[in-house]
Amino acid sequence: MGATDGQMDLLRFATAGSVDDGKSTLIGRLLYDSKSIFADQLEAVEKTSTDKGHGYVDLSLLTDGLRSEREQGITIDVAYRYFATPNRKFIIADTPGHVQYTRNMVTGASTADLGLVLVDARHGLTEQSRRHAVLLSLLRVPHLVLCINKMDLVEWSQETYERIHSEFTQFATKLNIPDLEVIPISALNGDNVVDRSENTPWYHGPTLMHHLEHVHVASDRDLVDTRFPVQYVVRPKSDEHHDYRGYAGLVAGGVLKKGDEVIVLPSGMTSKISGIDLFDREVDEAFPPMSVTVRLEDDVDVSRGDMIARVKNAPKPSQDIDAMVCWMTNEPLRPRQKLAIKHTTRTGRAMVKDIQYRLDVNSLHRDQEAGELGLNEIGRVQLRTTVPLLCDPYSKNRTTGSFILIDEATGVTVGAGMINSGS
């Protein structure tokens, strides 16, 4: 537990781009070059490539999961893939690039530390690549990599690379992208993916794999503002632990320490942390994303959905929520609509008070006349909730700043929300 000396850490990244940009080939290449592909998988791919009459081993076949996709030659959902190098394990959320699958991109980006956008060097930035960058920025994915692929088809032209690079940088000034890397690659041949390419002597930046291995993600968490949403109350009711009462949850922000003075929301009761348990051991402190059980000195009434925070640094319970919402179902979102809402470990109902504007994710234009949000559309929405939410702005904390909306009749998740503010 604790420091990762000599241990692997974890990077989650989301890939965006279409089949035509060579996204599957790039992922196949990362898996292949990091030796994460087994002989039986490779044999199957070789055989299929031969059957299809390809003159090369089609690495994109590695990532085409379902029969329906293989038949249609498309990707229909978020797929998760895994590979590791000696120092880091990687989880890829591979999201389809088609226009109708914004919701999958939002889903994949919601847990990502890094976003990887792929463009075809011959075509430069497209509406789609701009949209991917907007979504990654909206979801506050802290690191972004733009891979300019198929450089072999533009004769490794430095001019082409510079043009796309500056065009993207210009566009990115309107977005919130704290960290950007632009890498010229050929996924098919492997240039600058794992090994540095001799075809790009003018490029002095890292290869893609080197960047993925070394990008610093530990500072992306909020270690200042203590937030502990209570998930589950542990009461053994056995002779041995007759009086044990612990509050189990995953630390969403800040550092909890034994002896800390804390406040329980929404009740406002205060107490001190008498102990923090990690299975059968006590630990001195807990930080994100540890799952622990917190004990308090006083017998205060705490239950699931409550939040433990610091007395002088706690979110204000609010029922009026201002948020960006990505709508994920065919039936549009309209004012006065009632939905179930889940925020941290709290569940309640919400009513749409107002849809302020719809955001055009290609031009960033705000359409104030929209009045509703259709499938895969994103807009600024005012909600009134039945229970107070213990929230922070999404820009401050992705856990306490996010929520999902659920259709009460079908039970389906229909919206994803990122909170601007609560009042």
Place this chain on the structure above:
Amino acid sequence: MTNTHVDYQLSQLDQLEAESIHIFREVAAEFEKPVLMFSGGKDSIVMLRLAEKAFYPAKIPFPILQVDTGLDFPEVMETRDNWVNRLGVRLVVASIDDAIANGVVVDDGKTSRNRMQTGTLLNAIEENGFTAAFGGGRRDEEKARAKERVYSHRDEFGQWDPKMQRPELWSLYNGRLHAGEHMRIFPISNWTELDIWDYIGREGIEIPDIYFSHQRRVFERDGMLMTETPLNPLRAGEVAEERTVRFRTCGDITLTGCVESTASTIDEIIEEVAAARVTERGATRGDDRFSEAAMEDRKKEGYF
């Protein structure tokens, strides 16, 4: 607070553990009748360990369910009983023999008992009114599983429809159900085979002996080494001989192949797995080899 960030890092294994524990607690809090599907293999043992940690010092607040094929390795059953006794959890056994006797599934002589697990399992879930069933599926195992959600919705027929899955955002899981439906929950979705072994080694927990190198009489069938047993008669041309082997997965004794190996400790197994060039299912699971889309089809029917 002037602490440096460096002090507050979790290793990837600790991160996976924290995420899985979070999932167990979320389900226990939101579902009326959860159950943990237990096969006795290494993945379900890791699941038991995570569940133990999630609720400690209280007992695991749900029973465990095992589908008894009648063709399980005795070593696996022994390990199961040890775990059940140590944790004091309730064990529900759904037997395929009973299911056949009661007409729940049909033994047409062509279907392997492994395939009959699906009907037996769905019947047990329905009879007991379980609303959430934890499974040990990992996304790295097989292509069709790469798309699986942590909360995998099943309709009243227990079926999985890849196009009807709910989007799963952040770590906000949606557990809403209608009557008759249930949820399959996969707390170790993001673990790889190597992570599982690392964790077993780190935790020092008991797993069935068959994972370690031992002497066994085996014969070759379809390119796999199978156990010699009266349950699986030799066919013409097949010859059994003693070899030094171990199993990479646990399952039906008539379908689960082993590999030649001298790895007799967790560290040696980890070394072997890290260097392995064949996926665990590709190497040793006859039941996944029926067609290229075997797993996809079985998932749609309601298999794990």
